[in-house]
Amino acid sequence: MTQPTTDKAAAPARAANLPDVYRRLSTDALREALRKMHLIRRFEESAEESYMRGLIHGTMHLSIGQEASAVGICAPLTDADYITSTHRGHGHCIGKGAEVKKMLAEFFGKEDGYCRGRGGSMHIADVGKGNLGANGIVGGGIPIAVGAALSVKKQGKDSVVVSFFGDGANNEGAFHEALNMASIWKLPVIFVCENNGYGMSTSTKRSTAVPNIADRASAYAMPGVIVDGNNFGAVAAASFEACDRARRGEGPTLIESKTYRIRGHSRSDRNRYRTKEEIEAWQARDPIGIFEKELTELGLITPDEIEKIRAEVEVEIAEGLEFAKASPLPSPSDVTRYVYTN
Amino acid sequence: MDANVRELSYAQAIQEAMAIAMEADERVFLMGEDIGIYGGAFQVTGDLVHRFGEDRVMDTPISELGGAGVAIGAAVTGMRPIFEFQFSDFATLAMEQIVNQAAKMRYMLGGNVSVPLVMRFPAGSGTGAAAQHSQSLEAWLAHVPGLKVLQPSTPHDAKGMLLAAVADPDPVMIFEHKLLYKMKGPVPEGHYTVPIGKSETRRHGRDLTIVATSIMVHKSLDAAAQLAEEGIDVEVIDLRSLRPMDTPAIIESVKKTSRLLCVYEGVKTLGIGAEISAAIVESEAFDYLDAPVMRLGGAESPLPYNPELEKAAVPQVPDIVAAARKLVCKEA
Numbered sequence: 001m002t003q004p005t006t007d008k009a010a011a012p013a014r015a016a017n018l019p020d021v022y023r024r025l026s027t028d029a030l031r032e033a034l035r036k037m038h039l040i041r042r043f044e045e046s047a048e049e050s051y052m053r054g055l056i057h058g059t060m061h062l063s064i065g066q067e068a069s070a071v072g073i074c075a076p077l078t079d080a081d082y083i084t085s086t087h088r089g090h091g092h093c094i095g096k097g098a099e100v101k102k103m104l105a106e107f108f109g110k111e112d113g114y115c116r117g118r119g120g121s122m123h124i125a126d127v128g129k130g131n132l133g134a135n136g137i138v139g140g141g142i143p144i145a146v147g148a149a150l151s152v153k154k155q156g157k158d159s160v161v162v163s164f165f166g167d168g169a170n171n172e173g174a175f176h177e178a179l180n181m182a183s184i185w186k187l188p189v190i191f192v193c194e195n196n197g198y199g200m201s202t203s204t205k206r207s208t209a210v211p212n213i214a215d216r217a218s219a220y221a222m223p224g225v226i227v228d229g230n231n232f233g234a235v236a237a238a239s240f241e242a243c244d245r246a247r248r249g250e251g252p253t254l255i256e257s258k259t260y261r262i263r264g265h266s267r268s269d270r271n272r273y274r275t276k277e278e279i280e281a282w283q284a285r286d287p288i289g290i291f292e293k294e295l296t297e298l299g300l301i302t303p304d305e306i307e308k309i310r311a312e313v314e315v316e317i318a319e320g321l322e323f324a325k326a327s328p329l330p331s332p333s334d335v336t337r338y339v340y341t342n
Numbered sequence: 343m344d345a346n347v348r349e350l351s352y353a354q355a356i357q358e359a360m361a362i363a364m365e366a367d368e369r370v371f372l373m374g375e376d377i378g379i380y381g382g383a384f385q386v387t388g389d390l391v392h393r394f395g396e397d398r399v400m401d402t403p404i405s406e407l408g409g410a411g412v413a414i415g416a417a418v419t420g421m422r423p424i425f426e427f428q429f430s431d432f433a434t435l436a437m438e439q440i441v442n443q444a445a446k447m448r449y450m451l452g453g454n455v456s457v458p459l460v461m462r463f464p465a466g467s468g469t470g471a472a473a474q475h476s477q478s479l480e481a482w483l484a485h486v487p488g489l490k491v492l493q494p495s496t497p498h499d500a501k502g503m504l505l506a507a508v509a510d511p512d513p514v515m516i517f518e519h520k521l522l523y524k525m526k527g528p529v530p531e532g533h534y535t536v537p538i539g540k541s542e543t544r545r546h547g548r549d550l551t552i553v554a555t556s557i558m559v560h561k562s563l564d565a566a567a568q569l570a571e572e573g574i575d576v577e578v579i580d581l582r583s584l585r586p587m588d589t590p591a592i593i594e595s596v597k598k599t600s601r602l603l604c605v606y607e608g609v610k611t612l613g614i615g616a617e618i619s620a621a622i623v624e625s626e627a628f629d630y631l632d633a634p635v636m637r638l639g640g641a642e643s644p645l646p647y648n649p650e651l652e653k654a655a656v657p658q659v660p661d662i663v664a665a666a667r668k669l670v671c672k673e674a
């Protein structure tokens with residue numbers, strides 16, 4: 001059973017001892033980060049609801065409880081930076097700047113979706129914003145991220161690449177091969193393991209020989225950093241440091257973001273492998289609540305402003321759903337379109 | 343011979359194509375195991391590292407899965423990698439990245455990306471390397487929409503198809519028969535391309551169509567020469583491209599000859615021959631057939647080490663001659 005780590009940032013803070021990372025983000029940027037966390041939460045809740053109502057088919061993997069991890073890692077990134085994502089990739093997509101209406105249209109299988117209805121939740125991507133896509137294959141995106149970082153280096157760009165993956169992926173060969181190559185070639189890539197305690201039903205204790213995924217970093221001669229994945233500031237700080245290092249040409253970092261998924265693995269999960277108490281203990285450390293408390297205590301946001309953000313997010317989701325419903329369906333005669341470029 | 347046409351080996355022709363591609367386009371680079379200072383397991387990259395440096399002729403660790411993924415990631419972000427597998431057999435370690443990622447990325451993303459990737463696979467038997475270093479797995483990859491799969495049989499085509507592949511926006515897999523690497527043939531200087539998806543009729547004939555791939559093209563031409571002495575006039579089509587396949591050319595030929603023999607080195611069943619046969623049976627050429635369609639392919643076994651067993655495991659010239667006689671005499 002995994003235990004929430006203690007919330008170090010919960011100690012009363014004042015503007016005078018503003019955490020370092022907050023100095024690198026403007027108040028607007030911090031509020032935008034909070035907005036994105038709310039947007040991810042409400043996006044997933046409404047996608048779940050649409051699924052229950054039969055508007056979305058297939059399956060989906062919700063990241064509720066992991067929002068600080070997605071948004072914190074993306075905090076230092078610009079549109080020129082790339083990410084590769086996972087089957088649990090809605091948060092990464094929004095964190096990297098996607099529009100929820102096009103994501104919802106994709107989930108509805110519509111032509112206005114990011115992938116024109118060909119990808120769905122598990123392949124959601126927003127190439128224009130540097131999101132090279134979620135992946136249906138555990139660990140599949142990790143070597144691709146290294147390849148993108150190789151491009152960046154060859155092209156002499158200042159960009160970095162973030163590869164998100166889960167704790168389960170750290171036991172795939174692709175993970176090990178990719179970390180090794182990134183290290184020998186000193187590529188600007190940040191490996192972000194979102195350790196939510198389980199790969200489907202299998203706990204990291206049962207699946208992984210080392211106590212922390214970050215311990216794997218030493219085998220590939222890169223820093224391995226553990227952060228409280230439910231604390232936006234902690235995650236963002238680690239991401240800034242890893243991005244700085246990558247942009248300085250010093251090579252990759254492995255960040256282990258310890259977090260928890262509140263929902264089941266996918267739609268079929270009966271939650272037989274974990275206890276109600278465990279889930280509740282993590283729910284008590286809701287990343288959105290923690291971040292709101294911190295911003296409020298630092299005097300960076302007022303309760304009214306938080307309310308305003310929530311209300312804006314509601315409108316954005318409602319409009320997104322309307323957009324998705326109204327969007328045209330692909331024509332069955334186009335089934336083989338987009339297989340080849342010409 | 344034209345002034346600008348030289349005799350080059352198949353391996354030299356490929357090397358020249360890679361050099362031309364790298365000269366012309368900074369985005370092109372090579373990746374693979376021991377392709378730098380070593381020159382590649384079959385000396386195809388040779389001394390290119392001295393000319394282009396280690397950044398463009400990159401040795402990778404022995405990591406086929408990860409290496410393939412790196413090439414894919416580089417391709418979708420603006421580079422033009424040419425990835426060499428040391429042996430085609432090792433593609434089995436990289437199937438995930440080739441089949442799930444490279445082939446599907448464009449489609450899954452609704453056409454928002456292309457994957458301009460070239461992969462090269464030294465394939466085939468005849469080197470005594472036994473079961474894990476001798477396979478012809480091209481049909482595996484040809485089964486996957488999103489990939490293009492080529493099998494050049496001459497130095498000329500090896501160069502022209504590689505240059506066509508580098509210019510292509512989608513992932514192109516090139517299977518090179520190891521026994522062809524030393525084969526010499528006329529190769530024009532400079533840049534030219536051989537179109538992807540077009541077969542080449544190597545010999546025109548009236549009595550029987552042989553559709554062959556890779557080294558089997560040469561064995562079929564040898565067989566055709568023998569058969570000509572017996573008055574059997576064979577047409578030999580070099581398929582060259584498995585996906586897309588030049589079905590119209592095969593149909594036209596069979597309408598003329600009324601007989602079809604498929605010759606390929608991959609395992610006979612559930613492979614290329616079945617696809618070619620089905621293409622004929624499904625087409626108007628079916629009505630023209632005067633004999634059953636026949637396939638000659640690899641044995642239903644792993645490739646053996648013993649040289650006599652190894653020969654017995656893949657079609658040889660006498661097998662092709664015998665099959666052709668059988669097909670042509672049926673009618674009489």
Ligand SMILES: Cc1ncc(C[n+]2csc(CCOP(=O)(O)OP(=O)(O)O)c2C)c(N)n1
Nearest residue numbers: 088136137138166167168169196198199200
């Ligand atoms: C190669 C591969 N094996 C198995 C699966 C099935 N599968 C999908 S997600 C998953 C669990 C992944 O766990 P983790 O990496 O920790 O990510 P999480 O779901 O916890 O976000 C499994 C087993 C898959 N999609 N791909």
Ligand SMILES: [Mg+2]
Nearest residue numbers: 166167198199
């Ligand atoms: Mg997990």
